[in-house]
């Protein structure tokens with residue numbers, strides 16, 4: 292066994308959040324998972340280790356209920372009853388109920404709708420000249436697409452991002468007291484709202500996923516009410532959060548690499564597919580995924596004892612110089628690009644085909660419609676690491 296290496300990396304340090312990649316590179320240089328004493332977790336920063344963490348069966352997503360239980364009631368079951376936070380056999384059962392709605396074939400059929408939505412957002416931008424890439428483009432598209440798939444009413448779409456933002460702040464290292472209260476409230480309101488939708492769809496079914504799942508719940512064997520609500524909330528959140536951030540992170544990075552911006556301007560459709568993958572590799576929207584050992588497990592010679600935690604650092608894995616040539620350079624034509632931005636193993640992103648389709652339509656469409664689009668001033672980053680993204684990105688056409 293390698294001798295244990297330690298780190299006291301501060302995940303909340305503004306300099307780290309501004310650019311975490313030099314510190315992550317240092318972690319990788321150790322060549323094996325590193326122990327973080329304050330957090331009490333191992334950090335797997337190298338590609339092969341981060342990948343192994345996600346694929347090893349004895350490293351599970353084990354949700355630990357937050358205390359006091361009465362204050363965290365809805366937040367707790369929104370997690371413990373969703374597929375993301377469960378392990379087989381419950382995970383297998385829940386995933387199989389929703390998987391077919393997100394398979395490549397069903398998602399490809401959404402192409403005309405996504406193209407229409409993209410065009411209408413671009414029409415609005417054309418009227419404004421100055422716009423925010425996040426609020427006016429990157430955010431509304433995935434929000435509208437996932438809301439329509441689930442049958443979430445258009446008129447209430449504005450509720451989704453604030454609820455989701457409040458809940459996901461709990462995935463950061465050491466969330467503040469204020470963020471904890473906001474997450475409890477959002478969890479309660481979101482759960483109540485989706486419960487209302489489920490009850491309505493039992494009486495007035497539509498051609499949407501909530502209606503479909505409401506029938507399964509009614510049958511009573513495969514899905515409980517809480518599992519239905521938790522899974523729909525997960526889909527509504529996961530269905531837009533990383534897509535918004537992935538688009539924004541990639542746009543800013545491309546702007547900072549003029550040769551890559553030029554490729555997007557000059558050959559938007561030709562480079563779209565590889566550019567989307569490079570956006571997700573170069574400045575990942577999701578960085579920090581914890582697993583708990585259900586039995587003693589070795590990762591690169593480091594023993595993770597039963598009950599201990601290890602984190603898969605996806606954004607670091609995607610910069611691993613042993614896997615990606617010139618890993619700190621953005622190259623929108625990079626191919627092959629085996630990034631693990633969508634995860635790996637049994638929790639591999641269910642929405643990968645949807646996210647890829649949305650971005651591969653919206654990215655080239657922006658440059659094709661407005662070849663002179665450019666950023667204005669400094670984009671404003673959110674002060675978070677696990678979910679990495681921008682608050683606003685001012686731009687002009």
Ligand code: HEM
Nearest residue numbers: 374375529530533534537580632633634638640641642646
């Ligand atoms: C660029 C956009 C996206 C990225 C980078 C991303 C990334 C990820 C990652 C890394 C995981 C694995 C988490 C883990 O192993 O602990 C995951 C899981 C998941 N994602 Fe995504 N995602 C994206 C978009 C979407 C979309 C559009 C949906 C819409 C349905 C979605 C739904 C899910 C679900 C349901 C899971 C849980 C799967 C399971 O536990 O079996 N994601 N995603």
